[in-house]
Amino acid sequence: MSDNAKVSWDSLPVEIVTQILLRLPIKSIIISTSVCKTWKSIIQNPTFIPTHLHHSTTTNHLLLFSNLLSINPIFRVVATCNGLVCLSDDRLEYTNQYYLWNPCVRKYVKLPYPNFSFKNRDEFIHSIGFGFDPKTNDYKVVRMVSLRDDPDCRKDRPTVEVYTLSTGEWRTVTPVLSPICILHECETPAFVNGALHWIGFRRNEYDDYQLRYFVLVFNLGDEVFHEISLPELPEYNPNQDSSELSVVNRNSIALFHENCFRGFLDIWVMKEYGVASSWTKVFTFTEHNPEVDLPLALGFRRNSELVLEMQSLQLISLDLGNQNMKDLGINTYSYTFVGSYVESLVLLDKAANGAVTN
DSSP: OOGGGSOOGGGSOHHHHHHHHHTSOHHHHHHHTTTOHHHHHHHTSTTHHHHHHHHHHHHOOEEEEEEHHHHOSSOEEEEEETTEEEEESTTTOOSOOEEEEETTTTEEEEOOOOSOOOSOGGGEEEEEEEEEETTTTEEEEEEEEEESOOTTSSSOOOEEEEEETTTTEEEEOOGGGSOSOEEOOOSOOEEETTEEEEEEEEEETTEEEEEEEEEEEEETTTOOEEEEEOOOOTTOOTTTEEEEEEEETTTEEEEEEEETTTTEEEEEEESSTTOGGGEEEEEEEEOOOTTSOOOEEEEEOTTSOEEEEOTTSEEEEEOTTTOOEEEEEEEOOSOEEEEEEOOOOTTTTOGGGTOEEO
8 A cells, every 4th residue: 555545544534533532441542642733632622521421421331339448548439420539538537638539530639628627526517529510510529517416406507618620619608598407417418410418407396306307409500408308207216217318310319218226228219309209118128136237228320229238248239120139249348439430531631720640
């Protein structure tokens, strides 16, 4: 073949080269930035990273598993979103350190210290949430802190701070915008439909001896709160019952309600997001032997299978429809995080905003 007959990559239309690059593995895309100026320009184009992310979320899906020892004995995984992993040091120690890390492009951003801090964490209930704001195409970390000892549950509002990746700064949400309530103890809120979801509670306005529990929703776009009722939970005891929210079907929330003293774990699913009447109990684990622990519900896979940590510290996947169980071949340790993960190029273009290569 003569030199004139050879096909040059530079002679291909940019549209075709872009489609080829979008389908390459992450490592190959990064290497491609050094092949030629044209490829580098295509990859660094502001539209390439979100286009690649869209392609990745529709064709590639992974189950992210981590435990406390596999990352660092100090940091835990808070949540994942679009290939970014949010890390916090609030598991063993507490020095107000947070990171956003993309393991695929080997870049991370260390967040500045928040505006509000406390030395004695036993006095506060603290929770960190992480998600993507489609309204501004920005990533946000939300920090909620409420007093642990507030017997009235009527006076205090949680302190709310929001970190945005685009600005690299924390800012405090106007106090009057946060509702008067206390956060229920939880590791991480559920992020779905552009909003974070916690469990909050306050005194019943008609009965001082009763607490009213509800889903506290914080919309990342408008940065406003609203509430969704929880299902009726008879004889709910905040000193014995454990409750967590999780994302299910990628567009709604589920409730894990456990009472180890009475030996049950109920799985509730909100069939229609935002409609309290659609809460449905889909599964119940019961254990009549008080010496045997119930399984720990960790979350849902993208196929809506429930991931459980068994007494043997192995992870299994449960199909709630046919109730089939599948061993995932993973053993856990002292802390376990299971979540959805997609490979992405997010942070590849953030060198100017403090992203560091690790």
